[in-house]
Each structure stands twice: as C-alpha cells, then as structure tokens.
Amino acid sequence: xxxxxxxxxxxxxxxQLQALQSERLVKQVKFVYDNVKFYHDKMDAAGVTPEDIxxxxxxxxxxxxxxxxxxxxxxxxLLAVPLEDCVRIQSTSGTTGRRVVAFYTxxxxxxxxxxxxxxxxxxxxxxxxxCHVCYGYGLFTGGSGLNGGSHKVxxxxxxxxxxxxxxxxxxxxxxxxxxxxxxxxYAANLGEAVNEKGLKDKIKLKxxxxxxEPWTExxxxxxxxxxxIKAYDIYGLTEISGPGVSFECEEQxxxxxxxxxxxxxxxxxxxxEVLPKGxxxxxxxxxxxxxxxxxxxxxxxxxxxxxxxPCSCGRTHVRxxxxxxxxxxxxxxxxxxxxxxxxxxxxxxxxYQANYQIIVDRIGxxxxxxxxxxxxxxxxxxxxxxxxxKEKKIVSALKSMLGITxxxxxxxxxxxxxxxxxxxxxxxxxxxxx
Numbered sequence: 001x002x003x004x005x006x007x008x009x010x011x012x013x014x015x016q017l018q019a020l021q022s023e024r025l026v027k028q029v030k031f032v033y034d035n036v037k038f039y040h041d042k043m044d045a046a047g048v049t050p051e052d053i054x055x056x057x058x059x060x061x062x063x064x065x066x067x068x069x070x071x072x073x074x075x076x077x078l079l080a081v082p083l084e085d086c087v088r089i090q091s092t093s094g095t096t097g098r099r100v101v102a103f104y105t106x107x108x109x110x111x112x113x114x115x116x117x118x119x120x121x122x123x124x125x126x127x128x129x130x131c132h133v134c135y136g137y138g139l140f141t142g143g144s145g146l147n148g149g150s151h152k153v154x155x156x157x158x159x160x161x162x163x164x165x166x167x168x169x170x171x172x173x174x175x176x177x178x179x180x181x182x183x184x185x186y187a188a189n190l191g192e193a194v195n196e197k198g199l200k201d202k203i204k205l206k207x208x209x210x211x212x213e214p215w216t217e218x219x220x221x222x223x224x225x226x227x228x229i230k231a232y233d234i235y236g237l238t239e240i241s242g243p244g245v246s247f248e249c250e251e252q253x254x255x256x257x258x259x260x261x262x263x264x265x266x267x268x269x270x271x272x273e274v275l276p277k278g279x280x281x282x283x284x285x286x287x288x289x290x291x292x293x294x295x296x297x298x299x300x301x302x303x304x305x306x307x308x309x310p311c312s313c314g315r316t317h318v319r320x321x322x323x324x325x326x327x328x329x330x331x332x333x334x335x336x337x338x339x340x341x342x343x344x345x346x347x348x349x350x351x352y353q354a355n356y357q358i359i360v361d362r363i364g365x366x367x368x369x370x371x372x373x374x375x376x377x378x379x380x381x382x383x384x385x386x387x388x389x390k391e392k393k394i395v396s397a398l399k400s401m402l403g404i405t406x407x408x409x410x411x412x413x414x415x416x417x418x419x420x421x422x423x424x425x426x427x428x429x430x431x432x433x434x
Contacts, residue, residue, distance in 0.1 A: 009260050010315045011119070014308070017316065021263055022055030024288035029062070030054045032294055035080040038073055039296065056263060058273050059286060059297070066299045070100045070239060079103055081292050084217035091139040092238050103292035104237050109148065111289055115244030115258050116149025122249045122256070122313070123207040123232045125179050127154030130204075132177035134160040134168055134186065135212065141242030142212050146181040149244065155179070162186060165193050173202050180208040184215035184223060184231075188354040191226025205229045211236065211243050211420050214325060216341055218348030220252075233322060237293060240285050246320055251312050253302040254319030261289045264318060265297070266306055280305045280324065331428065333360060333367045336404050340425050343406075346397045347373055355416050360428040367430065370407040371398070377413050 012020070013067065030050040032039045043049065046063040053061065070078065079086075085105050092100040104112070111402070120131065131150035135142025143161055150157040158171055162182065168190060171177065180187060186209050194200055205227055211234035220231045235255050236243035245262055246255035257264050262285050266275045269282040283302045287294045304323040325339045340358060347356055354373040360367065373394070379385065391408045398406045 002019075010256075010276060010317060012316060012367065014316060017259055018056055020260060021288060022057075024260075025056055025059065025286065026050075026053055026286045028286075028294060029296065031291075032080060032296060036078055038069070038077050040181060044342050057267065059263060062286075062297050064272060064284070064297045064299050065295055067100065067239070067301075069231060075101045076101060078295075080294055081105060082096075085291050088144075089139075090141045090144065090238050090242060100239055102241075102322075104241075105292045107293055108241070108290055111261060112145060112241045112244060113148035113152045115241065115261065116145045117152035118149075118200055118258065119209060119232075119234050119244050119247035120146070120149050120153050120155070122180065122247050122315075123179060123209050123230075124250070125150075125153050125155060125207070129153070129155045129178045130158065130176050131155040131179045131181065132158045132160060132168075132172060134162050134180070135184040135243075136162045141238050142181075142183075143237065145242040145244055146209065150179075150181075165190065167195065169193060169199060172205070173199060176204045178204050178206050179332055180205055180227070180229070182208075183419070184210040184211060184219055185213060185354060185419045187223050187227065187231070188219065189418050189420075192353070195226055200228060203227070207232060209234050209247070214323060214341055216344050216348065218345055220356050222348060235320065235323075239293075239298060240287060240300075241290065245285070249313035249315060253311070254307060254321045256315050256317040256319050257306075259317045262287060263304060263347065264320065266304070267299075269301075269303070277306045277308060277318070282324070283320065305323060311339075326409070329367075331360060331426070333369045334404050336402060338369070338402055338404075343371055343398065344425075346394065346401050347371075350394055350397060351379070352376065354423075355413075355418075356425070357416055358426045360426065362384065363431045368407065369404075370409060372409045372411055372416065374411055374413050374416055380413050385403045 033043055033050045042063050048061050086103045087106050088104045090102050092164055133143055133146045134147060137143035147157055147159055160168055170309055187208055207227050207231055208231045210231055223231050232248040234247045235244050236245040246257040248255050264285040266302050267284055268275055275281045283300045283304055285298050286296050302323040303325055306318050308318050325341055328397040329336055330339055343358060352373050353376055357372045361369045387410050391410050394408045
C-alpha cells in the first residue's frame with residue numbers, strides 16, 4: 001500500500017536514502033553547532049568542526065551524548081530554537097533522577113505525527129479504522145504520539161488514556177475499536193478482562209500497536225491469542241521524539257527505523273566503537289530533521305542489532321530487532337548477568353501469563369532473587385494442584401536459563417497488582433543498604 005503515510009521514501013534505494021541522510025546530517029550538525037552552546041563546546045573539546053562532517057561516513061567523528069547530559073542541561077540547555085518557536089514539551093518520568101524535558105516546534109509535531117501515522121498504516125490502519133489509544137497522555141509521549149498519528153491517517157480516534165478497564169471495554173465494544181494502542185502489559189490485562197467477561201466475540205479488534213516497555217515473543221503470542229489480533233511492536237524515546245522512531249510491518253521481524261528522520265548506529269557499550277551491522281550492541285540515534293531538541297549520537301542504552309535483510313513489505317529502511325534489554329536494566333545477581341526478559345521467557349514457556357514480579361534483595365553480603373508469579377485461573381482450578389511441584393519446575397528452568405538458583409513463589413490469580421501503564425517488573429531493594 002503506497003499513500004501519503006507510506007511515501008516513496010520508505011522504499012527508496014539504499015544509495016538514495018544515504019545521500020538524503022548525508023545532506024540532512026550536514027545541515028543539522030551546522031545548525032546545532034551554531035545554536036546550542038553545549039554542542040558547540042562539546043565538539044570543540046573533541047576537535048570537531050561542522051566542516052569535518054561531509055556525510056554519514058563522518059558521523060563517527062561526533063562525540064556522544066547521553067541521558068546524564070540531558071539531565072545536566074535541564075531545562076533549556078539543549079534548546080536549539082527560540083523558546084517562542086516551541087509549541088509543546090514532553091517529559092520523562094524522572095524516577096531515576098532529574099527529569100528530561102523535550103521541546104517541539106510545530107514542524108517537529110507534524111513530523112512526529114507522520115512517523116506515528118506510518119506505524120499505524122504498517123499495522124493495516126486506514127481511515128476506516130477506530131483507533132483506541134490507551135497509552136497515557138499528558139507529559140508521557142505515548143498517548144500524544146499515537147493520537148496525532150491516528151488523526152493523520154484519518155481514523156476515528158478514541159483518546160482513552162490508561163486505566164479504568166471497565167470503561168475501556170465499554171468503548172471498545174460500543175464503538176467497535178479495531179486498533180489498540182497501549183503498553184504490552186496493559187494489553188495483556190485487557191485480554192485477561194475480555195476473556196473473563198466473555199467479550200471476545202463482541203470486540204472487533206484486528207491489530208495492536210504496543211511499546212514503551214520490553215516484551216518477549218512469548219508475550220506477543222499470549223496477547224494475540226487472548227485478544228484475537230495481530231500484535232505489532234513500536235519503538236521510541238521521549239528524548240528522540242516519542243513512539244514512531246521505528247515500527248513493525250506485517251512481517252513482524254524487526255522494526256523499520258524511519259531513516260529519513262533518524263540515523264541509527266550500533267556501538268560497543270564499553271568502548272564506543274561502531275560495530276558492523278548484524279552485531280549486538282548499544283543503539284545510538286542521531287536526529288536529522290528535528291529543530292527544537294535535536295540530539296546527535298544519543299546513547300539509548302538499549303541493546304539490539306540492525307539488519308538490512310530485504311523485507312517482504314517492500315520497505316528498505318533498516319530494521320532493529322527487538323531490544324534484548326537495556327544496558328542499565330541488566331541486573332548483576334550473585335555475579336551473573338540477569339535480564340528480566342530471560343525470566344519472562346521461562347515463565348511463558350511454563351504456561352504462565354504476564355503477571356509476575358522479580359524481587360532482588362541482599363542478606364548480609366549475599367544477593368537474593370525471588371520471582372513471584374501468578375497461577376492462571378485454569379491452574380488454580382486443577383483438582384490435583386501441587387504448588388510446590390510447580391515452583392520446583394520453574395526453579396529448575398530458571399537455573400538452566402540463568403545459571404543461578406532463583407527462589408520462586410507461585411501465588412493466587414489476581415494477587416499481583418495490575419499495571420495501567422508501564423509495568424513494574426523488578427523491585428531491587430539492594431540500594432537500601434548502600
């Protein structure tokens with residue numbers, strides 16, 4: 001399907017695409033150098049001038065920027081246009097430190113809306129659809145991004161925000177929602193509610209666009225089965241713009257990065273060396289069209305790999321495979337690297353759903369890790385239910401995956417608090433003893 005929301009630029013031959021990127025990069029570097037003192041000073045300190053950047057092959061010469069830089073420059077230190085030219089801000093939660101505030105001109109908003117519109121079209125969306133947006137609104141970018149994209153496509157847009165599951169289901173059935181946009185954990189909760197209330201044959205959902213938190217392929221299949229939909233991944237960061245930086249097509253084999261707006265690199269997270277495509281490393285983005293808050297070589301901390309393997313959808317933009325996790329999400333427990341996604345995979349393979357919590361603590365000098373996971377209603381109804389045997393089986397599977405022994409506690413259905421936004425999967429109490 002080729003229309004305004006999947007323009008020829010998405011199927012542009014690689015040589016032409018890279019020429020466009022080079023042209024935009026050169027202009028952006030000059031613009032940022034001239035208008036943001038922080039970048040001016042950082043480039044000077046690195047011995048780099050705008051004239052040194054003649055195209056994307058010179059991108060590696062630019063210094064990196066990370067979230068600490070954004071926090072240090074809060075609120076106006078990275079603003080590249082006069083404040084009166086800005087029409088909106090969005091912000092991160094600030095739960096791990098000073099907030100990051102991103103600014104937008106009207107042109108930035110228009111481009112962001114188009115990026116999200118492309119994602120909706122890639123999921124099969126048209127102006128005939130009813131787009132049910134229950135990402136959070138306000139400072140969080142999820143609701144605003146998909147809301148704007150839905151308007152661009154021409155969908156009837158339901159700006160539901162998160163929470164109030166009863167109301168979500170009422171509007172979903174009464175208004176015939178066909179595309180659901182929310183976090184995967186909330187999609188799982190909605191699927192659970194739909195099936196409990198016997199509404200599966202009354203909803204008209206065909207697709208879901210889920211992001212803002214990590215989720216596994218096992219969770220994708222669970223959501224698809226519970227809601228009877230095709231589930232698509234979407235990626236973005238507040239610092240870069242929000243959701244829509246990349247998105248899945250019908251192949252569901254990686255998210256196409258919108259390379260006319262963003263240049264992606266994969267680096268070694270320890271050395272900063274650029275890695276060849278196909279290797280796993282830290283994802284780095286450079287914005288080449290943003291005006292108010294343009295970031296050059298921003299370190300996302302997300303770990304993934306890129307591929308230019310031809311895609312059946314016809315899009316030529318590089319794909320990022322589902323992030324393995326974040327370099328700052330990885331836990332070191334008993335000297336072993338532990339990823340929440342590894343634990344989730346084991347639980348789904350054992351027949352459990354997306355209702356679990358990981359609790360890390362310290363007793364004396366020893367780390368402890370416990371996984372609490374809910375029984376499914378079917379398991380709880382088993383006449384021969386043996387909780388101890390189920391716990392033992394999970395412990396064994398986790399040890400095979402992680403190489404360490406994890407305490408497991410199987411709990412009753414509905415006993416773990418449900419998420420209405422981003423799920424809180426990990427509670428690490430070790431900082432209390434520092």
